[in-house]
Amino acid sequence: MHHDDEPVFKRSKWGTNRYSYNPRNPVGLVLIVITLLFAGTMLILMANRAGPFAARPAPKPWDLPAYEHSWPPLSPTPGVGAP
Numbered sequence: 001m002h003h004d005d006e007p008v009f010k011r012s013k014w015g016t017n018r019y020s021y022n023p024r025n026p027v028g029l030v031l032i033v034i035t036l037l038f039a040g041t042m043l044i045l046m047a048n049r050a051g052p053f054a055a056r057p058a059p060k061p062w063d064l065p066a067y068e069h070s071w072p073p074l075s076p077t078p079g080v081g082a083p
Contacts, residue, residue, distance in 0.1 A: 006022055006024045006025040006028075007022055007025065008021070008022055008025050008027045008028045008031070009021065009022060009028070010022045021035075
């Protein structure tokens with residue numbers, strides 16, 4: 001069975017400008033397997049809240065807070081510039 005004449009992508013039956021992987025082409029079949037493995041891995045990571053979907057760690061009490069002040073520093077008395 002020769003698959004040399006089969007394209008990697010074929011037109012989908014769902015629309016005029018849509019394409020899908022062709023499982024009759026070995027490259028298309030490998031792309032289907034890779035896509036399924038990638039999607040399955042991402043779903044498992046999301047369900048377990050792992051990897052890029054992990055929650056941010058809680059800040060430790062001794063960590064400094066984020067810098068939230070504007071520059072230049074505000075004057076203690078209104079109308080007087082910063083020293």
